[in-house]
Amino acid sequence: MRNGRMSEVTSALSGRLAFGGDYNPEQWPEDQWPEDVRLMQEAGVNLVTVGVFSWALLEPEEGRYDFGWLDRVLDLLHAGGIRVDLANATATPPPWFSRAYPQSLPVDEHGAVRSYGARQAFCPSSPDYRSAAARLTTAIVARYAAHPAVVLWHVHNEYGCHNWHCYCDTSAAAFRTWLRQRYGELDALNDAWGTAFWSQHYYDWEEVLPPRTPAYQTSVNPTQQLDFWRFSSDELLDCFRAEARILRRHSAQPVTTNFMHFFKPLDYWAWAAEQDLVSNDHYLMAEGLGERGATHDLAMSADLVRSLAGGSPWLLMEHSTSAVNWQPRNPAKAPGQLRRDSLSHVARGADGALFFQWRASRAGSEKFHSGLVPHAGTDSRQWRDVVALGSELRSLAQVTGTSVESEVAVLFDWHSWWGLEMDSHPSADVNLMTEVRSWHRALWEQGVTCDFVHPDAELDRYRLLLVPNLYLVSDAAADRIAQFVRGGGTVVVGWFSGIVDENDHIRLGGYPGAFRELLGIQVEEFAPLLAGQQVTVTGLGRDHLATVWAERGQGTDAEVVASYADGPAAGDPAVTRRSRGQGTAWYIGTRLPPDALKEVLGRAMGDAHVVPVLDLATWPAGLDAVRRRGADGSYLFAINHGGEPVRVPAEGTDLVTGRDWTTGTTLAAGDLAVIVQR
Amino acid sequence: MRNGRMSEVTSALSGRLAFGGDYNPEQWPEDQWPEDVRLMQEAGVNLVTVGVFSWALLEPEEGRYDFGWLDRVLDLLHAGGIRVDLANATATPPPWFSRAYPQSLPVDEHGAVRSYGARQAFCPSSPDYRSAAARLTTAIVARYAAHPAVVLWHVHNEYGCHNWHCYCDTSAAAFRTWLRQRYGELDALNDAWGTAFWSQHYYDWEEVLPPRTPAYQTSVNPTQQLDFWRFSSDELLDCFRAEARILRRHSAQPVTTNFMHFFKPLDYWAWAAEQDLVSNDHYLMAEGLGERGATHDLAMSADLVRSLAGGSPWLLMEHSTSAVNWQPRNPAKAPGQLRRDSLSHVARGADGALFFQWRASRAGSEKFHSGLVPHAGTDSRQWRDVVALGSELRSLAQVTGTSVESEVAVLFDWHSWWGLEMDSHPSADVNLMTEVRSWHRALWEQGVTCDFVHPDAELDRYRLLLVPNLYLVSDAAADRIAQFVRGGGTVVVGWFSGIVDENDHIRLGGYPGAFRELLGIQVEEFAPLLAGQQVTVTGLGRDHLATVWAERGQGTDAEVVASYADGPAAGDPAVTRRSRGQGTAWYIGTRLPPDALKEVLGRAMGDAHVVPVLDLATWPAGLDAVRRRGADGSYLFAINHGGEPVRVPAEGTDLVTGRDWTTGTTLAAGDLAVIVQR
């Protein structure tokens, strides 16, 4: 684990939180650049990301570089006191490259070549792309390693966002290489993939292909698909590794690439281990998450990113001042939302809040994406809000380096995610993020902060472990969870967990295979619900209507907490609880509605002696409260996303306003406070 | 018609109904095989299908065969008294084959090559596939023709399920060959296809192609499409024929391939003529058919399959003990449903009930498909239900060889189906199965059993003939129907019938061309209804709301039974009736709601003197009753799919329980009886 070097960046920023964004001066006339620096100073910007999409300008033809304009940009920024997160510019190869190396273009699952003219139009396995990217990286780091403005290296950009899978012949060969490393012998692959099914036995490595579109209405071998997800994440990680290696060889500054939090294609646990500091891009989804869903997403994504960073401070590399441009409908942020959203990340461990981008573009695909400087110019509410945010962030400098603590962990595994959502399963309504979102939200709405953990993580520091939809699990991970419970921990396992091993082979003998013993249940058969179908769950106070899933089975030596009153599993247990060693193991066998899930997780919190961050009888809707703790004291971030004032029972001083805080102080609707307690 | 050799199979099973399923031992360790045989014996399994997807293991490289493991499987089964339906294993070629012969891969309508890794990834016209399949078949039959366990040959599997159409150049050439045989001269094709339209005249056979995706928002010549459906069914049938010929040359055992009942791509009337016995796979659709729709589908599909078998006993080759895995949501079967579903097929002429598959798989695409042995093992309700079913089937041995009689026939033609649902028609809401389903259900809900018949069938044995949506009809078939009516039969013709000839050419002079005279109506213009639009039909007791279709026209010398009270055909006839010779000809000009359709068909049943199988004032919801008749007596199958007990007015002895049955005996909710009457 390289991680943990965010402090070097904040040190270079005089101990302040990072504030700024992507700066793309090449889109604007050079005579405007000095004005940019002046405005950055006005806003308190101290860190900008430069060069992300500059390959075409930096390397006008193969092997010839033009750094003149970038020299001038960096010098100007440095002169203005602005630090630089310098990209190695490999995110999108120029048209000349794609034309010269047409084999480098990505190919989709149907065999169609995807063209250039947008971004990331390359096959991650392309040797031509890789060597061109290496040469460019070498040239850039050679020129700028010593530049005093550069405090951070930004590798590529949002890896895999548009080329997460490539099915070309080059990818096929790379996939085979990866498989040989994984399996050694071909027969091991045949066993793992279960090729005795559907006449798929392989006799020669060369026969093995990516999961390209098969004949009509049939589906490719699931382990082949699963391994292709694994390979594709690893293959892009190889790209990162190669470029990071070059940067590190020539520069002492930390290296990062920007994550996209719950981005299915990349196993960020593996990626995080390769970062000098973890950075993330976060954008609000305007539709589809329901009331306060986007607000909750701020918290959930930040919890993940902090966890990926191993608890160290991390960097919010991109978010938006207001609207984005790539959703079906892109609403503007409400007044006050900019600071609440930015501070939500800081509350959960970000030591900086950067934006895409400095100036809203005039041309191109993202010209309707908001920026720090809007189209309307600086005589605008948007700009005034940006300046105010810069000022506010300056006042919070002392939180840099502090960390968030949590007693609860949510187990999250990309490999299980890939397996879970495969075709040909009992129900197409199974969706990991829906489930994780509802579980995390049940904590968030009760004021409980949590981490995410990898199946291989040490669990001792937690009191409560949540395991939603962990379809695929290794024996080792299942053992670790059982050990956690025996050692006094409380675990809550969700439905359709523990079903298969790493090869997507069913764990026989009754579901949920890997957790059957731990939970004391024996499920004979899944009974998925139809679209719109609901079943009544009794035993959790009032009756609740559950959806999507039910199961036929029995508790063997578990306490039946709730049962199905009707539906295909009528009479069978829906929620069970079992004491095991010094700990407790809960099971939830269906998709509970929010209130019921809150009830069950609340009881499990009781078992685990977990309490909210604030002592409130009921948690006010929209209040986000998190504590960061440092050597000198703690910082309670209280952000009122709601429409009513709320009392925040804490004592200390609000760093933002400087006023004293007592347990009776209220936070106005839409307002926030950072209450320091020494 | 080869058909009728199911009795050879049941003879080999000591006169019992077949019971068992697909057995894929290659997916499991060999040391588990003896336990499989033991469990088969426990359950009363007497027939298993082996080798369906074993090509890759049986022929590890081109021309080299490895039969060792299969020898051991067959010997073990034989020793255990289990008979074998042996596959020729051509259903899915191995990866080595597809790699060696990439031209054998299927190509979709957009020109994309479909890859292997799933199943049926071959072009049906591929000479490479065909010769490889022939060699494999020869090798298998040569080795196992004399094996005493083998009582039936299973050719391929679910032909066309995933490669029903292939648009590659090889298919194009084969299509041309087929067209030359059909048309002789190219000008006959030009006439048939109406190529004077849209500048499509062909001057050279080589110009003719499959209906590949055309320019944007336009549609390919409809007769070209129709002929491509015909060709594609025939081309796969050629594959079957070639493999069956090899089997028959070397073995005296009967040969079959498993149908999929209402499977649009294959004209099973033509296929049935090539089977030694007809076999079928049936799976319940969990969603989309409405209340009791799936239960009714059991009856309707079995009626079709029995009809394809020419009334002879047939074999249910696959169904499921509980959930499948390939629908969006795959519910488990309800308690008791397994026996009701299995017996539903037997009631309608199946002399056996096999399942996919013996053991639920541990890996692969179908691992969540239920089996006779579930993942949970044999200490489970599922296994106990299987054992009970085996026992029940043993008690019904005497029904083997008996046949179902019917006085009603539904005319069903694949060619008309293909034509009916073509693009560029008056309404995209026209759908054959929707219509056939509602007509058949109107009979089923009144306790009337029916056959399906081909347009060329002899009709004399029936009293009532239903003709829903017979869009395309030959002069000969139309004449035969008219003849049937003149001879005293009753016919009910549905809307959008008799419109075109075999070449999809409009029958001019007013709709419904081929039946205008017979029905005594003259329709000037179709008046399709918009989405959600309803029209009121008066004259059938209370008013009814019809959908999808209306017509402007007049009865010429028909009695107007019902009329449109509003909508685009207000005042025009909706339902007519005309006496013709000794018979009666009804016409239904719109999609009637279920009650109205029942009313009209009920009146037609009155004209035809057709009565239900049981004498009940009203038919109870969910009661399925059918009579099989043999030389020694009749067997009334009464299956209560409903939730209430029902009285079954019959006299005899229930074969299942052994108890005497009188006209007052009731059948419990969910229960069934097979009442023998000598």
Added chain:
Amino acid sequence: MRNGRMSEVTSALSGRLAFGGDYNPEQWPEDQWPEDVRLMQEAGVNLVTVGVFSWALLEPEEGRYDFGWLDRVLDLLHAGGIRVDLANATATPPPWFSRAYPQSLPVDEHGAVRSYGARQAFCPSSPDYRSAAARLTTAIVARYAAHPAVVLWHVHNEYGCHNWHCYCDTSAAAFRTWLRQRYGELDALNDAWGTAFWSQHYYDWEEVLPPRTPAYQTSVNPTQQLDFWRFSSDELLDCFRAEARILRRHSAQPVTTNFMHFFKPLDYWAWAAEQDLVSNDHYLMAEGLGERGATHDLAMSADLVRSLAGGSPWLLMEHSTSAVNWQPRNPAKAPGQLRRDSLSHVARGADGALFFQWRASRAGSEKFHSGLVPHAGTDSRQWRDVVALGSELRSLAQVTGTSVESEVAVLFDWHSWWGLEMDSHPSADVNLMTEVRSWHRALWEQGVTCDFVHPDAELDRYRLLLVPNLYLVSDAAADRIAQFVRGGGTVVVGWFSGIVDENDHIRLGGYPGAFRELLGIQVEEFAPLLAGQQVTVTGLGRDHLATVWAERGQGTDAEVVASYADGPAAGDPAVTRRSRGQGTAWYIGTRLPPDALKEVLGRAMGDAHVVPVLDLATWPAGLDAVRRRGADGSYLFAINHGGEPVRVPAEGTDLVTGRDWTTGTTLAAGDLAVIVQR
């Protein structure tokens, strides 16, 4: 502007309105042709379009022509007194051509070749297609230029209907040629396309491609897309130009090609300038336009086509007697609708009403499309209606050559349309036709006739100018509008107008850039509404609920007519009005519901002193009234599409019935009158 030669056609028809349709005798036996002519005479048909899809029959092999059958057709028609609009038959190349020149097939955005077997299966840039089309055109005009039946040349058919974009390599090369002509230097393209964004800088023309499908979930450069729309329209226009040039070289008769009114791919302003007379095809959309939407569409499309014709009489080349066959559901026309629909076009300047097609086809993709002679034959209501329409049109001969006058114009620009609906915009719910349709309808429902105008048009002749969603506008056009207002005109500008320049570059400094000064408003930020979201607009009488769009900003020196009462722009102006010079400039910042839009446009009509064509207190639903004016008097067309009689306050004589008309005369439900006033 060549336009204006429709009078030559009507002269050749003895001063009558054209009546007839596409005649495709090649689809029928030759011995039926004389009967066709006899029936044409019976119906009063005087003009038929021949040969549109006859290429395959006219040129059986490359360079060999067979004109015999066409000679006989033309002679027969001529002998019967029927004039001919003769096609040059290039609309669809024959199969032999596509086989010989496979590179001529179109390629879609995914790289898939589209096959022949339907129509227009050619790449517009294909040199093989172009030279074959030129040769064919030359042969046809050489043979028939002197034929006395031919009064009009019909080039191709519905250009671009199925091949509006082609992405093949030939198209790519042609696109580059077009771009070189537009930009001269490659750096001008780089500037225009904003290639500094996303590393897209071009260094060699050969690197430039059509906007082919890019990597997953990203979008191609918007100016590249915009220019590809421009190129594609121009490229097809080049095809037209080349064929028209050949016809004009050999024949003195006028030349046209049939437009499809609001057809997005073709910039008909540019196309209209190349027509000797403008012709149009119009079909009713059965679903999607709401109540009376299709009726209103008749008026709106005819207003556009008349405007494209520069106010000159034009020709309705195709419409339908009843149902079409290419919509999901194709209803029949209601009784009386045929004459109302046909006359709606004549009312707005059409000097003829032709149909697709003479005889409903017996085979092929359009066999369910209605014709003048239906499948049912001539003993049918449909045929009698056709004969009656022919008679009615004869009675209206004196309207030929007269013109429609209007005081209101709607600005309509294809280039802005293409830009407006690009991906990556603030809201995917923005749709030009939705907005134009609602604005035009607000006029139509108040009895006000309007023209459409190009941004470069002279505006002096109008009092009121509507500018809905003019996203893209040049400086010159914006200046012209401002000038119009200063000169006393009234303008109403809709939201999301004036945003970008011709290169799709944002006009900085606040929205709506190009109109900010004129309107006196300063919008800081768009605030698109979510799906289903509504905001309350106050100030227009009662409150109204607006959708899709809102904006945050201020009137600078405009009067705030209406404001948002809630939602993301609460308190900000929704509708403003500003006096400017002698004129008035209105702004509507959201999608108003119909009543509110009517209210605002009504007030603007007040400012502009625009009055309805009839003096009615309230305009009856479904009444369409338009005045054509000639040298000898005016013709008031009054068409009552509604279900109630309406009073039509006019004085004169009804040309249809011959009866005198006074201000108290009423028009029956579904009836029409043409009141001549001298």
